[in-house]
Amino acid sequence: MSETAVDVSSERDASSLFERERILLSIDNQLISLGLRLTLLLPAFALFILLGSWAYDGADPNWWESSIEPAIGQSFSSTLLLLGTVVCIGWLLALGIHRYRIALSYSSFVHEVEASEKRHQSIEALHGYDGMAHRIHKQLRMHSLSFTTVLLSCVGLGGVLLLGLGTSLGENMFLASWGMLLLAVGFHMNTRQNRFNMVHKSGLLDAFDAPVHSSTLDGVFDDMIRTHLDPLLRSKYDALMRSVQSHVKRGIKHDFAREKVLMTLYRHYNGLDSKTLRLELEEVLKEEGADMLLDDSSFSLELWLELIEHARQQCPAFFRLIDRIEQDMEFGRPPALKDLVFEVDLENVVTKRANLFVFMHNLSKKSRTVVFRVQSPDFRPNQIAMRYQLAPGKEMWWSSDALPVAVEGNEDVLGQMTGLLRDGTMAWQTLLPERFGEATVSVRLEEVSGDLLIGRQINVNVRNEFRRRLRRIVTWSTQVLGTLVIALASVLELFEIFNV
Known part of the structure; x- marks a missing residue:
């Protein structure tokens, strides 16, 4: 035969x-x-x-x-x-x-x-x-x-x-x-x-449990989505992203285009209308590329929304952090530090494991080294210390003026947010609870000398999921x-x- x-x-x-x-x-x-x-x-x-x-x-x-x-x-x-x-x-x-x-x-x-x-x-x-x-x-x-x-x-x-x-x-x-x-x-x-x-x-998503993830997300949205895809979907996702990259407009970097596409899809999940969705996609993709992405049989728009919903259920702290930065940009609020964007978030209710997300971006013209510390008597590991070399910001992705959600060009929340996530540093740490009940996590950002730049204390509740x-x-x-x-x-x- x-x-x-x-x-x-x-x-x-x-x-x-x-x-x-x-x-x-x-x-x-x-x-x-x-x-x-x-x-x-x-x-x-x-x-x-x-x-x-x-x-x-x-x-x-x-x-x-x-x-x-x-x-x-x-x-x-x-x-x-x-x-x-x-x-x-x-x-x-x-x-x-x-x-x-x-x-x-x-x-x-x-x-x-x-x-x-x-x-x-x-x-x-x-x-x-x-x-x-x-x-x-x-x-x-x-x-x-x-x-x-x-x-x-x-x-x-x-x-x-x-x-x-x-x-x-x-x-x-x-x-x-x-x-x-x-x-x-x-x-x-x-x-x-x-x-x-x-x-x-x-x-297959419910039968899949991500065994490992990157401690530092390179492409923030790309790594987050890929981590929660089952192997079958991941292979199709990788093939789709390779096809999308072949339709990126000249002069636009592939990593920026990929993050802009995923960020736009997330905004569509939050209510961005279909017409604006296409216009934003066509800022980084050729018309045939946008058509291919929206009409792909393996990855329909409904499937994208399901995947974003699934990732949001698994890591609500990540999307809450993203939403908070977006709101600060939209209303023109200043960052936590004058020359440094710093945001941290953790789930309010922890069942199996806690996902701690930290975002940092250097707004100054000089590189700087910072030490990020996590301390908690209620989670393992009890102490974490990580040193980050933050490169100077290539572009000014943070504006002191209020920004529209979506307009032509990158002078909107979508464009600025995409560039900020690409040039910034997103850390993802998994913490394992040691006991049920109220728990505390202390987060510190320090200079190499030990001087405190900013600190946060996060209170969470550790418990079993009721249905489980x-x-x-x-x-x-x-x-x-x-x-x-x-x-x-x-x-x-x-x-x-x-x-x-």
Whole structure:
């Protein structure tokens, strides 16, 4: 078979995978894992009904005995048992559809990785791929484990329907089946984080956790966006940026153009209208370059907004710092020091790790060396000291006059901000909390001699994310309780076998 025929067959398979995944993802998001959330509603309903079946064994309510039992010939307990078994089968079907959708997403992911290898763009070599692949494999394992446990529970409940709750074997099988349902709930709760799909361009972002980042951002917005992109998106992003650079207008440096493009997209995220967006892009890009950026199929404008939103959720302190500098420029406020721009920010609420951002820009005509110190008894490392050589400002990017947000040329907030970020120094330090509760971080900017230039004290709150904490509590409690119930049923059955 020729190479062309193989490529056509591969594209046909990928298209078929995508279409099936798209349909199932729509059902999954509306009914199964999101929306109606059948994967949570059905097990809760089943556990409650089965518990009622066990509680009413041999003691039917009066209204049931007098009105309903003569007509259907079934006790209240056996009817609840049958209904609970049907609900469990419904949960099994929902989990099966969900598991199949996950398998399709994984197959599409593998296909994309193999396709990148053929294009000589090794995604597997990019930072974060191994961690993301591990989370995806863990999702598959936990879904399979949850499905298998529910299947065993349904088989056990079927046996109880045949034997009845009146026998010791039936009662012990019922206990074991109920414990397996609890265990399956715990397994399933583990799958509700790191969700992923291949239908949406941003479908892998939740399964990706940036393992490392630069301590000093070279291209500020470029490094920030790239850090939070999953390997598949990062390879497409790099290809797009290379194409964009080929359309930069003559006389404009590529790094300035790239930062201006990303800064303009961020302003569009904050409400800049589409017409002004295009005009600002065409200040650094040729018309065909702006068309390519806005109409690119791999990176639509909606995807750009999703990526900015994702980065903002991960590092709110960075964007808050950027917004504060923008506001100072817009209203013509003076910088913190006469000849030095200095801004620092940290999240108000820290969950897993704290991201400390510091921006410095030398406004004087002479280079200067400063020492940046961070001290905190509540975070690791407790002390950080970094020396920065700040080059003299190539251009005056800070105006004492108020500036418009966007006008023709670089005499606006967008142009001045882009130049300031390009020529300045943005440091990004990760701090690991040592305890929960109120925490303090002291920041000092000093001369090499030790003289204080400016200092800040930042108070933050360190705590667990509520949804993550709730999910962890439910996971562990259901798994432990389910295991204990299964163990109890096994011990009781052994006692029955050996007449103990």
